[in-house]
Amino acid sequence: MNALKNTPFDVIIVGSGPGAASVTHELSRFGKRILILEKGSGDKIKGTPLQGASFALIPGKSLLFTQELLALVRGIVYGGSSVLYYACAFDPPYEMFDSHGIDLRPEVEQTKNELPIAPLSDDLVGPAAKRIMESAQALGHPWHKIPKIVYQERCRLNCDKCTMGCPYDAKWTSRMYIDEALGRGSHLITGSHVKRIVTDTGSANAVEFTKAGRTHHVSAPVIVLAAGGIGTPLILRNSGIGGAGYDFFFDPLIVAMGEVDDVSCGKEFPMAAGYWDVDEGYVMTDLVWPGWIFSIFAAEVLRFDRLASHRRTLPIMIKVKDGLSGHLTSRGIVCKRLDKEDRRKLLRGYECAKRILQNAGAHHIFKTWFMATHPGGTAKIGDLVDGNLKTRLSNLYVCDCSVIPESWGLPPTLTLIALGKRLGRHLATESGLLS
Numbered sequence: 035m036n037a038l039k040n041t042p043f044d045v046i047i048v049g050s051g052p053g054a055a056s057v058t059h060e061l062s063r064f065g066k067r068i069l070i071l072e073k074g075s076g077d078k079i080k081g082t083p084l085q086g087a088s089f090a091l092i093p094g095k096s097l098l099f100t101q102e103l104l105a106l107v108r109g110i111v112y113g114g115s116s117v118l119y120y121a122c123a124f125d126p127p128y129e130m131f132d133s134h135g136i137d138l139r140p141e142v143e144q145t146k147n148e149l150p151i152a153p154l155s156d157d158l159v160g161p162a163a164k165r166i167m168e169s170a171q172a173l174g175h176p177w178h179k180i181p182k183i184v185y186q187e188r189c190r191l192n193c194d195k196c197t198m199g200c201p202y203d204a205k206w207t208s209r210m211y212i213d214e215a216l217g218r219g220s221h222l223i224t225g226s227h228v229k230r231i232v233t234d235t236g237s238a239n240a241v242e243f244t245k246a247g248r249t250h251h252v253s254a255p256v257i258v259l260a261a262g263g264i265g266t267p268l269i270l271r272n273s274g275i276g277g278a279g280y281d282f283f284f285d286p287l288i289v290a291m292g293e294v295d296d297v298s299c300g301k302e303f304p305m306a307a308g309y310w311d312v313d314e315g316y317v318m319t320d321l322v323w324p325g326w327i328f329s330i331f332a333a334e335v336l337r338f339d340r341l342a343s344h345r346r347t348l349p350i351m352i353k354v355k356d357g358l359s360g361h362l363t364s365r366g367i368v369c370k371r372l373d374k375e376d377r378r379k380l381l382r383g384y385e386c387a388k389r390i391l392q393n394a395g396a397h398h399i400f401k402t403w404f405m406a407t408h409p410g411g412t413a414k415i416g417d418l419v420d421g422n423l424k425t426r427l428s429n430l431y432v433c434d435c436s437v438i439p440e441s442w443g444l445p446p447t448l449t450l451i452a453l454g455k456r457l458g459r460h461l462a463t464e465s466g467l468l469s
């Protein structure tokens with residue numbers, strides 16, 4: 035904490051997910067001194083169930099439930115949800131951003147040149163993913179391998195650690211960008227829970243946060259909130275910026291599971307392949323979880339008869355683009371119901387997944403309860419932030435899933451990296467806020 039007293043910072047970034055990491059990385063290239071405040075722990079990733087659960091499955095903190103018991107998972111840890119994600123890299127829907135005067139193509143191009151983005155090599159596509167892909171293709175679906183942000187030479191075969199955090203640094207996470215920035219003189223304080231921004235006549239004066247039970251204040255010419263689709267709107271509201279945390283998306287999903295008699299699987303890179311049905315409004319992919327997570331979701335829908343079948347189960351995830359609705363309470367409770375159309379799309383996807391599973395020879399097919407992993411749209415571009423991601427306070431910006439302006443339905447990480455690069459460049463060269 036001495037760094038707070040001794041170092042003048044140019045920028046304070048709140049959070050350390052992909053949005054935070056990308057803007058930090060870009061600003062550090064311009065020689066800016068950055069302080070990152072992250073609520074979660076900075077422990078080295080071990081990839082164990084216990085550690086993974088401590089990042090993602092603490093009720094009320096990382097694991098949130100709606101009134102319909104839909105489970106919303108986010109990572110509260112250094113690296114944010116990228117520690118838990120499956121590294122799928124989908125291009126942004128460019129037209130959505132074009133209509134707000136934001137051209138993300140150059141930044142996406144730059145990211146693709148910088149990071150290892152490619153479909154998994156055939157030997158890293160596991161037996162369940164292969165079997166599902168063959169079955170889907172035989173039925174005429176354009177099922178194909180998905181581009182991933184992965185250092186594939188570091189990947190292990192027969193490994194199920196992606197879900198708990200990759201201890202081999204194979205999966206790109208936002209830690210990698212921030213670690214580079216730390217090497218260039220940036221500073222990270224983990225375990226620091228940002229409560230609010232102290233404001234003064236149209237600008238942000240200081241960040242108020244607690245660490246180990248003590249309250250601290252720290253200032254810089256520019257402050258960027260990147261605490262994710264749930265964390266950021268709460269900080270905005272506590273800082274007197276109303277309107278955050280309403281009419282959002284969370285990309286609900288279910289997983290269809292079926293048992294086959296002639297495949298031995300259970301440990302492989304999830305979401306290796308899939309397809310996106312634009313007309314029907316859903317994305318489908320394979321999704322092999324570690325055995326203990328499979329057991330939780332099977333038990334949740336009372337399929338205790340399936341608990342012993344994990345190593346013979348083919349799982350297909352169906353994720354849909356939900357309508358904008360709902361609100362967050364001031365304590366961060368997620369109030370949002372799936373509407374009829376969202377449910378219909380999920381069930382249509384389930385029927386399609388069932389046909390793929392049956393064609394693959396699966397029996398005892400069932401589906402999980404609803405869950406979600408991409409909350410966003412809680413501080414939208416064109417509403418609470420402008421095209422440069424600036425709030426109505428002259429030096430307060432937002433750079434995370436919150437700013438996505440419309441219904442979504444896609445893995446957002448590549449989009450957030452591009453938005454972060456664009457914001458970093460803007461702040462360093464055009465905003466006039468940093469000398």
Ligand SMILES: Cc1cc2nc3c(=O)[nH]c(=O)nc-3n(C[C@H](O)[C@H](O)[C@H](O)COP(=O)(O)OP(=O)(O)OC[C@H]3O[C@@H](n4cnc5c(N)ncnc54)[C@H](O)[C@@H]3O)c2cc1C
Pocket residue numbers: 048049050051052053054071072073074107108109110111112113114115116118119120121122123124226227228229260261262263265266269305407408409433434435436444445446447448450
């Ligand atoms: C299981 C799973 C699989 C996924 N798979 C993919 C995938 O394959 N591809 C893809 O593109 N996306 C995937 N995602 C989604 C993706 O990981 C997230 O959308 C992305 O990480 C969101 O980035 P963000 O910067 O908005 O916030 P986050 O990554 O959520 O980061 C927010 C950070 O802010 C911190 N924070 C929160 N509140 C505070 C506070 N008050 N003070 C200080 N810090 C705070 C959190 O601890 C966290 O580190 C997946 C997500 C999950 C959970």
